[in-house]
Amino acid sequence: MANIEAAYQQVCDKIIDGHFDLTSAEHNAITDFYILWNLRDRENSEDKIYPQFSEFKPEKLVSDKNQQEKLEKEGVLFWNEKGEIPNRFLTGSSLQMQLWIERERMESTTWGIFKAKPDNGEFLVPDRISLHSVVPVTPDLCLVAGSKSKIVDFKFVARVNGLSLENSERYYFAKSIGNCPVLLQATLRDSLIRENLNHSDITTMR
Template sequence: MGFEATQKGNPHKLTINQHVFPRKSIDRFSDESGLVQLFRMDGAKVISAASTNSLFCAKRAWDQSTESGIGKHIEDRFQALAQSILAGSTKVIGCLEKTVVEDFFSLWRTRQKFRAEGLEDFKLEGIRGDSLTKDQQEILERQHVMFSRDGVMPGRFAARIHVFGYMNTFRQDNQHIQWGIVRAGEGEFIVPDCFQDMMIVPVSPKLLIMAEEPNSTLTRSEVAITNQTAIERSTVYYFARKLASCPVLWDSPPRLQRLFSK
């Protein structure tokens, strides 16, 4: 599904490239040059990529309100928690932290769904729509106001409804789930474009937050199993600070294994 382009020059600064997994989270995996190693599944090759790379983004799949409103709120809360864990100030995922982690995981998974499937425009029965110029439409969206055209509303405006809906359902379905802070004793973690059904939230090359797992330090073999899970759940790409530092239980051809030993 294509995306709706803005006016030339994007005068109202609407976000076009929308990160599915946040830039700040990607940056924690970057090397001294500010890059991560990313494996593109379509071409079976490894590239170096900055967190600004469009591969990490959907193109205007959700509206500006979802991007800079609810999405930013969830991200900001999670980034503060991640920083607190890395600084050693937060040592357990308690009730308050659980909500922060689950809202973030739900947002990540929902954004991935928007990128993969898009949101169809929908007709508003009994509403004729607004006579608005392109400029007026963009001003309204920048101000977090929805609009319709000839009784049809752009699908991206439904995103905020879906975000809240999926988030609330996720909370209800996982009321009794506990999360643990999991560290890699040896090796580093791989980040998929989304963990899909596996409730794992990457924080840094050596740290994850994982559901139904107590605070623990994983052996090299356990890190390899986690990384294999990340690869299996990936659809477009996966990345790490340095893929050669990430053990994996390989069941793929030696040709692919050699890509990570360079």
């Protein structure tokens, strides 16, 4: 998955340098990162399952924790003292399969670059972004799926931060929390972002 993160970082570097015309490959790189972020969040939220295969009996169970760690570092699959395979060995394959499925579903997705006006607040970074297709990039930049690039004001930043805060499960962070306006409303959803794309307080980026 490191190649997905590296490709996304290259796109972010380009955006931060002020280049807002993205190629099809760069839109796809953002989509891949968005999917990966969601899949990892889903993985962390689910209960860890340790598979057992009743039809297959291993020659040896590995009960020593130090030996388990050594085997894991070498990428060697093992059964623990309970006859279970640690879930993390199967996670990589599962993520790759889900990534392929989500890529097909989001194949035509494009991303707009939203830049906050100077002194109009900063974007929060939540642990969960699956409930709204907004990806924070820097304190004053975020990416929004299916939208054109925009310059946004304090009110819009507050609404996006409200979504981020309400949908966070474990944590959120920012460069400076005190500079992050938040408008909390339980009814805020993707439609709220879409509605505000046409408001007069948002200027098309040139």
